[in-house]
Amino acid sequence: MPTVARRALSPIRLRVRPGGVLPILALLAVLLVLVGLRQPDFLDPPSLMSFLGRSAPVILLAAGQYFVIVSGEFDLSVGSLVTAQVVVAARLIDSDPARTWPVVLLLLVFGALVGLVNGLVTTRLRVPSFITTLGMFLILVGAVYLWSDGAPKGGLSEEFRRFGRRASEDVPLLGRVPYALLVLVVVAALAVLLMRSDFGRTLVAVGDNPRTAQLSGVRVWRTRTVAFVLSGLAAAVAAILLGGYSGVSFQAGAGLEFGAITAVVLGGVALGGGRGSVVGAMLGALTLELLFALMNFYGVSGALRSTVQGAIILLAVAVSATRSSSR
């Protein structure tokens, strides 16, 4: 096997530790250059800011997914959770501005609760997380259709939607900064702080080797459950932004779980846990979004998008896999 890996190595050997953010930064830089060549005004502050605002929900989901993946599990339920949240919000708010804040709070609790159930079923009942969250996916999609008789009801209030679509105007240098971007910056800072805390180190240790972690006195099940709760919370915040930006539909969260997982993997995080950083995961999501923007600029038809996405993911992961195995 080593011979195969060595042959597949690219001539330029980047001396990076596996799971580092350098490869994803390089990929991001290449994409930025390509975008800049094709559409120079995309890099102007206003359009860049609104691009970052648009990408915020996906980046948040990637951060949430990161916690679960680095602890050695999967969360396939986030896409359906986002859909459920958006539909529930519309029905509960029913265009009444006074209900905005209670519903926002409720959504966060709902997200945390779904994460808690995912986590407890996975850790206490020992159901593989793939199956737990797949089941949760079916349950949430079915329940939300059932509850709304097949068509979304009600509507979001303007107060609710402003998180996703409004911006703080006249910021010096940057111009217009979307609220979504501000939310993203705050959450990203919290995520980085969390990963630097004791909890973050424990989380990575659990993903790296649960047995060792347990023998060192970590309550593995509790740590993993918290990771699922964090993923649920991230989905709730993403749903609030996404609902505000693109409105209510049953397709609001469709496919987001696979998008988040690929973003995380693209960012150098190992499936199976124990390796990679939350910054890498978020950069992975940003890269994926930039890739879509680039395809738009180059006029790649929407239908071919998934082909390009698939090819890039396979290439990126194959290159990093062959490199790390030749260590």
Place this chain on the structure above:
Amino acid sequence: MSALSLLPARRPVPGVFVALALTLAVGWLVVLVDGGQLFNQATTVSLLHVAAGLGLVAVGQTLVILGGSLDLSVAYVISLSTLVAAETMNGSDGALLPAVGLALAVSAGVGLLNGLLVTRFRVNAFIATLGVGLLLKGYLDSNYDGPAGATSPALVQSLGYQRVGPVPLSFLLLLALTGATWFALSRTRFGHHLVAVGGDPEVARLSGVRNDRVLVTAHVLCSLCAGLAGIYLASRLGSGAPRVGTEGLYDLESIAAVVIGGTALAGGRGGVVGTVGGVLLLASIDAIFNQLEVDAFFKQVIRGVVIIAAVAVYARRALRKGAW
């Protein structure tokens, strides 16, 4: 439980058949009280048709999961196979065999790609097959808007609608495929090697198993099964359908059926007979709810609960045996 544990531990008959029997008994009673009849000709036939489609995919999925891998691309392989088959046949019986051959060859090619990505390029199976699925999705989305081609009438009449009593030909095909797979797993070198690779790749390698070759073979066989399911669906629908695989959720449902059937998602433990039990269980729940005219969305909620509960029961039992 005690009767089951007397059987050789190597290949225990999974409890899924007990669950299946219970589900059918309870379902039969509930439907009877509701004023219907669960086991009439029409429901039985449609139950077995549903089981045949999912079963063909799930048997293949069993192989890769046993080997410690996974295939998320099957839904797109199914869609692709219906199109290749239906467009090559184009309504004529003469092109039947070449079309079936071509559809299977294309499927095998996808399986080979999956297998090589997982083994040679060491891409995690989840990402590899997801990526290959996306490649196929892009091809399907950009070339097809709706149904295309026409299945040969001979295939529609035989595989699609031919029955022996209440048992469709397609279900007999599933039984034959299951039998062949069971034989391959329990009586051939390939089967033993596959289970060894799934159980512990390093130990298997040190014992002289060519892990890569075994896994690539499993992936090719899995895609072939998905291709076969596609040919069957083309024979039911009369044409190729670019979205039949994804709309049927064949990727996730086949994995669920395998796991409900008692095969460990991590690989190395389980068997194909349990998978057919899992498929029949899912199809029976479907049939019962159809008879009760339960809301389709409620059905999905129950499906999610059943999948989680079934696997939780297995996990509990494994825990008691100390297999973890």
